[in-house]
Amino acid sequence: MERPSLLLLPPEITDLIFSTIPIHDSTKLRLLCKSYNHRFQSHFRTKIFTYLRLNTHPSTIHHLSKITQSGVGPWIQHITFSSKPLSKLNPNISLSSPSDDHENDYNTSSKYLPPPPPPNDLTEILNHLPNLRLIDFDGSCNITNWKEIISSISKSQVSAIETLRSPPGKMLVSGLLLSPSEMEQYSYGSFDRLKTLEMHTEGMPMQNFWSWISIIGRNCLEDLTIRNSRNDIDNDINSIIDNHHQNSISANPDHIDNFLPQTFNLPHLKRLHLDDLYLTVKDITNHLLPSHISSQFEKLNLTKCHLLPNDPAQNWFIILTHLKTHTFPKLTYLKLSLSGYYNGITTYDLPDLKFNTNEIIISGAGKTAKPWNQRNTKCEVKLRSGEWNTYVVRKSLWEELDRVMRDGLGEEVFWESLTNGKWTSDRATRLKRIIKVREVSRLEYGERGDPRLWERIRAISREVDSDCEDVWY
Template identity: 30%
Template structure:
């Protein structure tokens, strides 16, 4: 009878898939052959991923693991999750982390998990500084804190940029959340220069923002937010959430025709109807035939006085160039429901050169119907009301204009009532 140690690796993986490290350890004790065969699997289950907080004592234990070469060789993924309300001693943690990383020559992925509402940069910086000082060029993936890093923090010196560039030469995946109020051209260019600086080998980029302002940011004098010659030559997966971009910026980000995944959600355009059509047309005319997943959530949650598109979702999974209606188009139907249309996006883009004709065909002429625009109209009315009220100042201030506030409130109530009457009439029919 064949022993476990003699089985093919595929069968071993299936058998051991649900076993705990404790049980795998027991298998190692059966014989020398079993120990030799399964000790690597044991260490893998123990240390993948390895999670630490940023207490000095915890980082010192990580250093001790690195002192054992066999153990260190199995530590590839590290999750850094500080304790809640943990006081961070940066001057102490950075050298300790540096020492620990020096002893871990096979680190591939670093995930910094920080609770929402904290300053993500305070945790990002000591970890990145330690990676750079330890010259850990093996790192292939970084997931930054969801708490958000202030965009202004990426104003790095030439030597700092060089340190990032020389260290992250093998970086393939970056997931980063940036905190902004409203993007300013200078800040955004510096941030995207940082991304380009470490992105020569980058294949997967996820970027999202946390913001407090609903204002549409204004691009630079060149009509964009990215540097003029921006390029990520090997990018295959792009995911953006609530990021200020222009069609020109997206064309730069989508510079590699080998793109496989594009997921754009809640990003802001100055002229949505025209701009999003231009981006989609670029994918069709640029012959992006390798796309396996394509998702655009357009105008979601962000109003504009230049309203020209309802909230709209374009969703494709699979080969978007093949025949059949593989594209799912979802748009609002009233305040609580949705309409779904199945289309072939590749064919629609090939058949229409006019944006109005395209959007009409893609949505079966539903994009201008009152029930499709109702949610967006209410959203715009609400945002306009809030903006007007905020400009009036504090209600108990001596400069507060109560009469004007009453006018603003009455105008909003009138618009909201009209929209809700439309909804009630639709529902009753």
């Protein structure tokens, strides 16, 4: 009678068993005999090498080179880069081409560490990772680390990358500017299969930055996320105006037609998430959400985005009518964060709009999400009420747009109907008016402001709102 053995079980069963075994136990299993080692070698490599977390120090890149030379390169699918803790030894070391001075410093720092890799070694290593699909970075990486690694990818022959994420810390947009030669190298195919791009930036993205996104995302990009942070809005917009009107007599921000280049095109885009960016209406309707992607687009999330020309009520109405005109039948998620983000305008406040038709389908596995163009699909309309409260009502966004567009009415009628007339109420604009008084006071009288305006602020805070009350239904 043959002795019991895992090798006698069907491959499907052994695969299932091995997938539940911890790594250290799988090592012991391979040491039992040559047959076990041969049978479970691929499983072991999948467990160990599918995901790697690598330090950006040259010694770590050198070890990665050894790993790929051993034949496990095809198993590596996900790499997270970190610049700690070894990078603290010499943070100025370059990944792609360390100088002789750096090499000498490295060799004298410790005789036990292996020598640094030769120039462009990371590019050569990447050529042996045919199944590398995801690259991301932790918060310790800076923009220099990111640019060097991304540049190495573009120079390599790896073409399976589907997801690219920048470090979660804010990278200065000014440091992302690329020369024409650098831009050209991204056209060679390393990102032809890129489907997801997530960027964390700080400052004002220029056309150069958007051009780079268009180049690497032109073939397959479906999911674009840019979480930006603008520390000095006035300086940022002034620099934009200078760039757009350096040969013009009038430098009026209302005359800026676009921040995105005319060649910007992401034909396969399905999901878009933008935070704290300056855009124009044409940027959104002509480049980010053009009519030719309406049949595939699924998710739109715009937060704190400032649109030019500076008429928020009209701008966002145009964007919503654009969605309505071209139907966007697969749009299942919409989030526009508008309330409280236009403090310079104190006569009205725009509401936050949100619907997620996937959440409506709670029961029944396999059911498709409700399209937003069904008349019974409700959108949550949320408006700031006073200093702390919120006014919320649920309306059919499709029906509201349909009625206003059919009757040829304008944006004022639309927002009035959508918010039940609350968008211009004293309660909705109260905090914006207080902020405006404080800004004017500080501008004229310094940080402490003018004491004579304090009473005005207190008067606004004491207002009784007979036309608006807190509602949630």
